[in-house]
Amino acid sequence: MHPQVGFRPSLTSDGAEADLSASALQDIYLSGLRSWKRHLSRFWNDFLTGVFPASPLSWLFLFSAIQLAWFLQLDPSLGLTEKIKELLPDWGGQHHRLRGVLAAALFASCLWGALIFTLHVALRLLLSYHGWLLEPHGAMSSPTKTWLALVRIFSGRHPMLFSYQRSLPRQPVPSxxxxxxxxxxxxxxxxxxxxxxxxxxxxxxxxxxxxxxxxxxxxxxxxxxSNYVSDWWEEFVYLRSRNSLMVNSNYYMMDFLYVTPTPVQAARAGNAVHALLLYRHRLNRQEILPTLLMGMRPLCSAQYEKIFNTTRVPGAQKDHLRHLRDSRHVAVFHRGRFFRVGTHSPSGLLSPRALEQQFQRILDDPSPACPHEEHLAALTAAPRDLWAQARRSLKSCAGEALEAVEGAAFFVSLDSEPAGLTREDPAASLDAYAHALLAGRGHDRWYDKSFTLIVFSNGKLGLSVEHSWADCPVSGHMWE
Missing domain, CATH: 1.10.12 (Lyase 2-enoyl-coa Hydratase; Chain  A, domain 2)
Incomplete structure (x- = not known):
């Protein structure tokens, strides 16, 4: 693995000695700060999706209404608030009012939770209706119109990516x-x-x-x-298969046929990697909107979780998917050499220009491949049991390099040949383009990664996608 940016220890007669400068300590501090911010953001997003279609403001409104009723000497809790107040510790007479506020808050929370549960059940029952699928084109029956109106009422506003997951109906079991x-x-x-x-x-x-x-x-x-099919489908259709992933399982996606934003390979790679990581950022914040049929009926979004930072790890009997919470680098392949390219600075995601400069350094690097490095990725195209056996040996002698590839956000292949549609021979050029995306040379794609971004020498792009983590519409949405 050829690092683009590395941390270099100094060697002394007593052994290795790391140079811990003020900038290194600052990097450690910023790394911890980013980690805590990510944890808090994920906790808050999980809370918002858990209470959807309600919102935290609805709890505040409910609590305020209960307090107003108490001020008007009304008891909407029918005595439950007083029962809760009796169960609270007695802190003395001066805290009697505080006990009343806490009791009202607890009652409001219980009532709010019950209302959310009712909304989830109601929405799940509504989404179990399939009559709209049988409606003739251009016409809609009264039951379907009523159903659409009720779904609109119970669906809430401004959903996040995983907002509907708790409300989706279960997969029915046929007789x-x-x-x-x-x-x-x-x-x-x-x-x-x-x-x-x-x-x-x-x-x-x-x-x-x-x-x-x-x-x-x-x-x-x-x-x-929640779905009795999905885990068995993933295991028995994909992960237990011992055949090569190349051609048998992986699929490809093409670039625009008639538009190339720039023919400069490094610039196109920098822009594409930057755009993909921006998409990952929005994905982590659940800012990607869920897919809605007819603008109403939500589809399951669970497969979006493993687009990035995911690798299919080979095993003797079956493979497994390894998914990391975060990764701040991509693994790059060019002329038989592997590179680890950092994608973030202490202040955040690198700009497209900064990424372009790193890719250009790789393209201009004349160093040869290390022994056994050039064709190493061909093992990921081998039968799975053979690759599993070879991977165990590789992990023992080059564990850090293997981790740099498998722990990357995704894999990038900088091809030395052009590709794309040509006017002179459109059929043959499209065949060659598809072949390059699907198989390449057999050793220049890491087929285990969730996807490989392929950048050709003339600026054309493509994806080679591993299939087990999600179906094509999910990666297609990201690609578009």
Missing amino acids: VQDTVRKYLESVRPVLSDEDFDWTAGLAQEFLRLQASLLQWYLQLKSWWA
């Missing part, structure tokens, strides 16, 4: 009879009469012997988990 019937319908066209009769017999035996118990397990999981 096992319907599942078996649809399975037989799906296999009928591809089986002979004899094979279909044999398969139908097995299906009936399954319904008679095992189906009821397995269906009960599935119902139990559906009550316990």
Whole structure:
């Protein structure tokens, strides 16, 4: 790993000695301050999404209304506030009024929590309605119009990215009879009469012997988990697969075909990395709006959590996803060499120009690749059990370099060749563009990272995306 900016200790006869200057101590202080600010911001955002569609101001309004009722000698709590006051410690006569205020605040909080729970249940019931899917184009029935009006009332205002997560309906469990019937319908066209009769017999035996118990397990999981499918889908469709990620799983995204903002490779890389990290900043603050069908029906936003700072780690039997809370660097590959490029200064995210200068230093660097470095990333394109075995050896001899790649916000590949649509031969150029994004040379993409940003020598961009952490619409939204 070739660091762009490194912390260099000095060597003495007694061993290594770190130079702790005032600027180093200031960096430590600012790092801790940023960490605490992130923790507080996440706590506040989690609180706001937890109480949505209500807001903290609604609690203040409720508390003020209770206090006003007490001033008018009314008791909206029907005696509960007095009961709460009796349970509070007796601090003496001079604090009698304080006990009353605390009792009113506790009652307001309990009432507020009950109202929020009611709103969540009501919104979940409303979002379980699917009649709008069957409406003919250009027409809308009265039930759907009523449903839209109620959803508009209960949905609240100014939602954050994860505001609707608690209100989404659970994935319904189909009856096992319907599942078996649809399975037989799906296999009928591809089986002979004899094979279909044999398969139908097995299906009936399954319904008679095992189906009821397995269906009960599935119902139990559906009550316990918000989505009984997602974790099994992630594990058995992706993480347990032992095939190569390249071509079999990973997919790609293209740049604009007819527009290239700049042909300068380093400038395009700097702008793209800066824009992606701005998106990550908005994502961490939940400022990305949730996706709403018809502007009303929210979709699940859970997959947005792992866009950045995520790596698929190979294992002997199955892989696992490693997600970090934060990462302040990107891993860069150019001409067989790996670089660690810092993306932040003590004052925040580096500007596009500052990032461009770092990428230009990499492009201008004439140093050769270290032994075994040039084709190292080809291991991420190997079968997963082979890569898992090789990774264990790599971690023991080059653990810091491996961590710099796997702990990066994302991977950047600075290609030495141009790409994109050409007027002379549009079909062949698009094929070559797609091939470069999907596979490259087999050793210049880190297929385990959540995504690799590919910047070609003529300024064209593309993404190579690992599939297990999310489906294409999530990464497509970020790319747009």
